[in-house]
Amino acid sequence: MEGLVSFHAVSSFTCRPKFSFLKSTQGTLVDPRRGNSLSLASSSLSSSSTPAIRSQQMETKDGSAATAPIRESESKSERSALEIKEWEVGMFQNEVAASQGIRIRRRPPTGPPLHYVGPFEFRLQNEGNTPRNILEEIIWNKDTEVSKLKEKKPLSLLMKAMENVPPTRDFVGALREANSRTGLPGLIAEVKKASPSRGVLREDFDPVEIARAYEKGGAACLSVLADEKYFKGSFENIEAIRNAGVKCPLLCKEFIIEAWQIYYARVKGADAILLIAAVLPDLDISYLTKICKRLGLAALIEVHDEREMDRVLGIEGVELIGINNRNLETFEVDTSNTKRLLEGERGKLIRERDIMVVGESGLFTPDDIAYVQEAGVKAVLVGESIVKKNDPGKGIAELFGKDISL
Numbered sequence: 001m002e003g004l005v006s007f008h009a010v011s012s013f014t015c016r017p018k019f020s021f022l023k024s025t026q027g028t029l030v031d032p033r034r035g036n037s038l039s040l041a042s043s044s045l046s047s048s049s050t051p052a053i054r055s056q057q058m059e060t061k062d063g064s065a066a067t068a069p070i071r072e073s074e075s076k077s078e079r080s081a082l083e084i085k086e087w088e089v090g091m092f093q094n095e096v097a098a099s100q101g102i103r104i105r106r107r108p109p110t111g112p113p114l115h116y117v118g119p120f121e122f123r124l125q126n127e128g129n130t131p132r133n134i135l136e137e138i139i140w141n142k143d144t145e146v147s148k149l150k151e152k153k154p155l156s157l158l159m160k161a162m163e164n165v166p167p168t169r170d171f172v173g174a175l176r177e178a179n180s181r182t183g184l185p186g187l188i189a190e191v192k193k194a195s196p197s198r199g200v201l202r203e204d205f206d207p208v209e210i211a212r213a214y215e216k217g218g219a220a221c222l223s224v225l226a227d228e229k230y231f232k233g234s235f236e237n238i239e240a241i242r243n244a245g246v247k248c249p250l251l252c253k254e255f256i257i258e259a260w261q262i263y264y265a266r267v268k269g270a271d272a273i274l275l276i277a278a279v280l281p282d283l284d285i286s287y288l289t290k291i292c293k294r295l296g297l298a299a300l301i302e303v304h305d306e307r308e309m310d311r312v313l314g315i316e317g318v319e320l321i322g323i324n325n326r327n328l329e330t331f332e333v334d335t336s337n338t339k340r341l342l343e344g345e346r347g348k349l350i351r352e353r354d355i356m357v358v359g360e361s362g363l364f365t366p367d368d369i370a371y372v373q374e375a376g377v378k379a380v381l382v383g384e385s386i387v388k389k390n391d392p393g394k395g396i397a398e399l400f401g402k403d404i405s406l
């Protein structure tokens, strides 16, 4: 079977790639126009510290795993030729993403190809290897981080570990239940120590204590930051909250770029994951959503503007959409974003399909909650305004203007 390499490298060039090729599972290159039925969960050149025979975990469209050995004896020139090919594949995939209005570029964990002059090797510092905004920087960092993590915990290990994890809890069901019980949007309360836009929000950060306070205060679900570098979160926080017996279903708040991360989130105890439309092409959203369904996880698909909303409404199987009031490239927050995206035909379609919409970011007061509820959301995702409170549970009552725990 033939397949797409699943990472999306980025281009520093503006021209079309000379080779519009994709790698097959055998490592040969195939013409993408012939259609593909398989996606690889890892790139073939992922780390500088490779073991003698590197076992590559690849994942088929049906979620099963395959393994292909990579020779360590690749010479430097073979290696750089492959890196260049990988770069070119990435350029092609970035063009596909750009055609869908995606501004966030991707690049392989190996970075742009090296240039050689005599005995010297160097990378050119240019527009193509400098992130244009914080979201792009996070994604580039994530590509490197995931490729290293995958080597430590290959998919086959995660699949084995999944045999012993408890079943997932119904994330969307919990939001619907809270909404009909209180008449207010169901709350996804965020366990977040820091963020790029706001810095450290809480020095005395105990994720389990905060999670318990949120649950006691009436949260329907929790969102737990997993990213370490930019949000001071971790997958271990998800695990600790789950193991502490917190009943609220858990959203793994991570920058998901490939299927391996979804398996990892499931093993760590998540019940839902986030997919950001500003980062993922339609085909990836569709594929990753299917993986979630297979694993019993909910997928919260986040949009920020009309174009992303229209793309997501065109994807089959979408049940949960988050409208982020925060522009993740500029950090600007505007709650009227939620209202704008739910007006007219879009709102009508969403109601007809019974898609649950979550209003995200910048919600601080009962008036803010009333405003997004009026716009049509049935759930809200709130971080800063409650996590900063001495008692985050009481913070929930202040946010809603009443005790919603009863």
Ligand SMILES: O=C(O)c1ccccc1NCC(=O)[C@H](O)[C@H](O)COP(=O)(O)O
Residues within 6 Å of the ligand: 134, 135, 190, 192, 195, 196, 197, 198, 324, 326, 328, 331, 360, 361, 362, 363, 381, 382, 383, 384, 385
């Ligand atoms: O918040 C950031 O600085 C940020 C930067 C880059 C990517 C994502 C980012 N935030 C994620 C979120 O949007 C929020 O954590 C979430 O919606 C809660 O927002 P808030 O209630 O305003 O804390």
